Amino acid sequence: NAGVTQTPKFRILKIGQSMTLQCTQDMNHNYMYWYRQDPGMGLKLIYYSVGAGITDKGEVPNGYNVSRSTTEDFPLRLELAAPSQTSVYFCASSYPSGQNEQFFGPGTRLTVL
Amino acid sequence: DQQVKQNSPSLSVQEGRISILNCDYTNSMFDYFLWYKKYPAEGPTFLISISSIKDKNEDGRFTVFLNKSAKHLSLHIVPSQPGDSAVYFCAASEGRNQFYFGTGTSLTVIP
Numbered sequence: 001n002a003g004v005t006q007t008p009k010f011r012i013l014k015i016g017q018s019m020t021l022q023c024t025q026d027m028n029h030n031y032m033y034w035y036r037q038d039p040g041m042g043l044k045l046i047y048y049s050v051g052a053g054i055t056d057k058g059e060v061p062n063g064y065n066v067s068r069s070t071t072e073d074f075p076l077r078l079e080l081a082a083p084s085q086t087s088v089y090f091c092a093s094s095y096p097s098g099q100n101e102q103f104f105g106p107g108t109r110l111t112v113l
Numbered sequence: 114d115q116q117v118k119q120n121s122p123s124l125s126v127q128e129g130r131i132s133i134l135n136c137d138y139t140n141s142m143f144d145y146f147l148w149y150k151k152y153p154a155e156g157p158t159f160l161i162s163i164s165s166i167k168d169k170n171e172d173g174r175f176t177v178f179l180n181k182s183a184k185h186l187s188l189h190i191v192p193s194q195p196g197d198s199a200v201y202f203c204a205a206s207e208g209r210n211q212f213y214f215g216t217g218t219s220l221t222v223i224p
Contacts, residue, residue, distance in 0.1 A: 090157070
């Protein structure tokens with residue numbers, strides 16, 4: 001199993017550009033999440049999904065959109081990139097049992113200039 | 114407003130000694146608490162968790178203690194090893210939907 005994979009690893013965007021951060025998991029997990037981590041801060045939840053076709057906002061959803069058309073994929077869309085969206089983005093997944101733990105991808109480092 | 118707080122940004126411990134990492138929370142509705150370990154340029158990895166109905170959970174060298182009246186949890190690592198050097202995040206959730214993370218404590222284990 002590859003676990004949770006994220007692409008790209010790094011990206012530099014200009015203000016106003018748009019992009020999609022890709023996230024795929026091969027563990028058949030129902031739950032998927034997107035977080036951002038700013039320097040010296042903890043992870044903050046952007047959006048989450050409890051299954052295909054179901055998404056909901058987290059703590060910091062403004063400026064982002066998500067979709068969940070399959071169990072495996074949970075892409076994060078930035079429509080009009082702003083410098084405040086410079087961050088490291090982590091995707092995670094979990095299954096609805098066990099210890100409530102999440103499995104994280106390696107992250108995407110995004111810089112908006 | 115930060116619902117989960119880790120007030121110690123860093124901690125240094127001698128190899129073989131105990132490491133104690135602390136975490137405070139404000140929301141009494143949290144029902145699950147977790148600790149994650151993170152190395153640079155990697156995603157966090159799960160270490161150990163505890164539900165709100167327990168006050169202690171142990172897994173090998175790692176023990177998590179929960180004090181609900183004080184809204185405080187701690188992670189004990191005994192004995193500490195150089196490979197334990199990493200950033201440790203505590204997290205809390207109400208159910209499985211919304212998770213709140215602390216700002217992390219950087220642990221250095223000195224050989």
